Amino acid sequence: MLIQIESNKKTGPIVGIDLGTTNSLVAIVEGGKPRVLKSSDGKSLIPSVVSFADEKQPVVGLEAKRNKVADAQHTVFSVKRLLGCGFEDLKPILESLPYTLVQDPEAGLVKIQIGDRAYTAIEISALILREVKKRAEEALGCSVTRAVITVPAYFNDSQRQATRTAGRLAGLDVLRIVNEPTAASLAYGLDKKRQGLIAVYDLGGGTFDVSILKLQDGIFEVLATRGDTQLGGDDLDQTMVRVAAQEILQSFGLDIYAEVHIHSSLLESAESVKIALSTQAEAVLELKLDTRIYRRVWTQAEFEALARPILERTREPCLSALKDAGLQASDLSDVVLVGGPSRLKIVQEIARSIFGKAPNTSVHPDEVVAEGAAIQADILAGNNQDLLLLDVVPLSLGLETYGGLMATLIHRNTRIPTVAREVFTTFVENQTGVDIHVFQGERDRVDENRSLARFKLRGIQPAPAGIPRVEVTFLIDADGILQVAAKDLKTGQEQSVEVRPSHGLTDSEVEKMLASGLENVKADEIYKNLVEARNKAEPVIRAVEKNWDQAKLLLAPDELEEVRDKLDILRQVMQGQKVEAILDATSDLNRSTVRLAELLIRDSLKEMR
Numbered sequence: 001m002l003i004q005i006e007s008n009k010k011t012g013p014i015v016g017i018d019l020g021t022t023n024s025l026v027a028i029v030e031g032g033k034p035r036v037l038k039s040s041d042g043k044s045l046i047p048s049v050v051s052f053a054d055e056k057q058p059v060v061g062l063e064a065k066r067n068k069v070a071d072a073q074h075t076v077f078s079v080k081r082l083l084g085c086g087f088e089d090l091k092p093i094l095e096s097l098p099y100t101l102v103q104d105p106e107a108g109l110v111k112i113q114i115g116d117r118a119y120t121a122i123e124i125s126a127l128i129l130r131e132v133k134k135r136a137e138e139a140l141g142c143s144v145t146r147a148v149i150t151v152p153a154y155f156n157d158s159q160r161q162a163t164r165t166a167g168r169l170a171g172l173d174v175l176r177i178v179n180e181p182t183a184a185s186l187a188y189g190l191d192k193k194r195q196g197l198i199a200v201y202d203l204g205g206g207t208f209d210v211s212i213l214k215l216q217d218g219i220f221e222v223l224a225t226r227g228d229t230q231l232g233g234d235d236l237d238q239t240m241v242r243v244a245a246q247e248i249l250q251s252f253g254l255d256i257y258a259e260v261h262i263h264s265s266l267l268e269s270a271e272s273v274k275i276a277l278s279t280q281a282e283a284v285l286e287l288k289l290d291t292r293i294y295r296r297v298w299t300q301a302e303f304e305a306l307a308r309p310i311l312e313r314t315r316e317p318c319l320s321a322l323k324d325a326g327l328q329a330s331d332l333s334d335v336v337l338v339g340g341p342s343r344l345k346i347v348q349e350i351a352r353s354i355f356g357k358a359p360n361t362s363v364h365p366d367e368v369v370a371e372g373a374a375i376q377a378d379i380l381a382g383n384n385q386d387l388l389l390l391d392v393v394p395l396s397l398g399l400e401t402y403g404g405l406m407a408t409l410i411h412r413n414t415r416i417p418t419v420a421r422e423v424f425t426t427f428v429e430n431q432t433g434v435d436i437h438v439f440q441g442e443r444d445r446v447d448e449n450r451s452l453a454r455f456k457l458r459g460i461q462p463a464p465a466g467i468p469r470v471e472v473t474f475l476i477d478a479d480g481i482l483q484v485a486a487k488d489l490k491t492g493q494e495q496s497v498e499v500r501p502s503h504g505l506t507d508s509e510v511e512k513m514l515a516s517g518l519e520n521v522k523a524d525e526i527y528k529n530l531v532e533a534r535n536k537a538e539p540v541i542r543a544v545e546k547n548w549d550q551a552k553l554l555l556a557p558d559e560l561e562e563v564r565d566k567l568d569i570l571r572q573v574m575q576g577q578k579v580e581a582i583l584d585a586t587s588d589l590n591r592s593t594v595r596l597a598e599l600l601i602r603d604s605l606k607e608m609r
């Protein structure tokens with residue numbers, strides 16, 4: 001029996017991944033249509049949760065989510081809110097996270113303390129991406145090494161770099177970073193063959209983005225983007241938690257923030273109440289506190305009164321994005337709502353009041369971003385050539401000049417990829433080196449913007465102040481990631497850096513992690529072999545099953561008995577994880593069916609005559 005197992009090692013599929021604050025998804029384009037990949041039990045969402053009950057074998061996804069309350073000290077969620085951030089950035093949300101954050105001042109990184117080990121948000125994200133990769137491999141039956149990953153449009157350079165590094169640590173070649181609202185518009189526009197100006201209002205678990213796009217003849221052009229990387233559905237849960245915390249303190253004298261378990265449990269219950277209120281007028285929040293029970297009925301009206309000021313924070317970015325695009329709300333043909341919280345009436349109402357028209361809620365709020373990522377992956381794979389995505393930089397980029405002022409080289413909403421050059425000079429007599437300090441942000445003073453990187457250009461020929469000419473080049477690639485070069489035009493001396501984010505990992509740190517992650521790589525290899533062994537076995541089983549009636553007629557009883565035995569053995573080992581056993585049992589079954597195959601061929605030849 002000859003069985004051909006398809007092998008496409010060189011190219012392999014490119015998947016689209018939505019790495020979300022709350023859940024992650026993976027999708028692929030098949031037959032021109034995006035499809036979200038599901039687990040064997042039909043689930044498409046992979047909770048972005050990692051639990052370290054056993055430090056060597058962290059669990060990710062649904063199983064980890066179950067530990068959120070039961071093992072709160074060892075379970076990390078909403079890690080996307082920490083990605084590429086420094087301690088200062090996180091101060092406003094520190095209290096709301098039940099896990100412990102520590103500062104690594106040397107690396108400028110925030111780490112998550114689990115037992116006696118501290119993990120960076122990049123490592124945790126890599127574990128989530130590894131699980132996503134595994135889901136894709138299970139669903140597609142082949143190894144997956146290339147991906148497009150989405151990020152909030154308003155992610156800065158550090159956050160984008162951190163996402164790319166996480167992909168690398170997970171064994172994925174990240175071919176493109178795509179902005180979430182842009183991805184959503186791709187899926188929305190592709191499906192409906194839409195034309196016109198649209199706003200994508202994307203409120204996720206931890207981030208808010210709004211993008212204004214022009215869709216015309218397959219060209220998706222982002223005109224402007226704004227957002228807030230610390231605003232999302234999580235904040236709605238937190239506000240209910242604060243109310244409950246106060247009431248619990250008053251009634252029971254218990255500070256829930258000091259009780260990790262109760263805090264986690266309360267967060268879970270608050271999220272459930274919020275979700276319930278998207279479809280019902282009332283929901284009950286019940287929380288077990290040792291022997292006592294805290295119980296509170298939330299009405300939709302009460303919840304909305306609390307949620308409104310938080311959601312109102314989306315208004316200013318929307319109006320600014322319209323202004324940046326040079327448009328009025330009335331110019332828009334559609335307002336598309338994306339993200340889990342967009343199911344809430346209050347979110348829809350606020351979007352309507354901002355844009356003056358009823359938002360379109362036709363897209364699947366959870367799946368549309370992953371679908372768009374898959375469409376972009378399909379374009380990169382050389383298909384769908386009639387689609388073109390033109391995206392922009394979300395924040396201005398520049399460098400520090402004398403007096404701590406920001407000289408902007410690339411303004412926000414500039415189309416990417418892009419390059420900008422400017423010539424600077426020295427301020428001090430006979431200066432032989434200049435500090436190049438790169439910043440991102442909209443403020444005139446650099447200390448109010450985000451420091452991205454600094455490096456020194458040396459070897460400038462001594463000359464009076466104002467004479468040397470230093471040319472600085474900023475290059476932004478299609479992922480929105482920055483490279484900076486500086487050149488002394490007199491000597492030709494040049495220095496160039498891929499911007500090392502102030503809150504990211506250096507290349508050598510990544511290499512070290514990759515090396516120390518060899519055990520995981522080994523685990524991946526074993527898993528890949530298991531998938532391949534199962535793929536070899538399945539067609540053999542199917543072929544025997546298909547010809548079973550013929551076999552009963554053609555084979556002697558002892559021959560039939562042997563085939564049945566070998567088939568049973570193979571079916572049994574397929575339930576397990578032992579690669580060698582599956583391969584051996586497949587060969588045995590193959591051998592036991594040689595005579596059957598001969599007889600079948602003989603019969604079919606007879607029929608042909």
Ligand code: AMP
Nearest residue numbers: 022204205233234275278339340341343
């Ligand atoms: P996303 O990042 O798009 O997956 O959105 C995750 C956020 O959506 C979390 O804060 C969830 O609690 C929230 N969410 C999911 N479903 C609902 C729902 N039906 N109503 C309100 N919020 C929801």
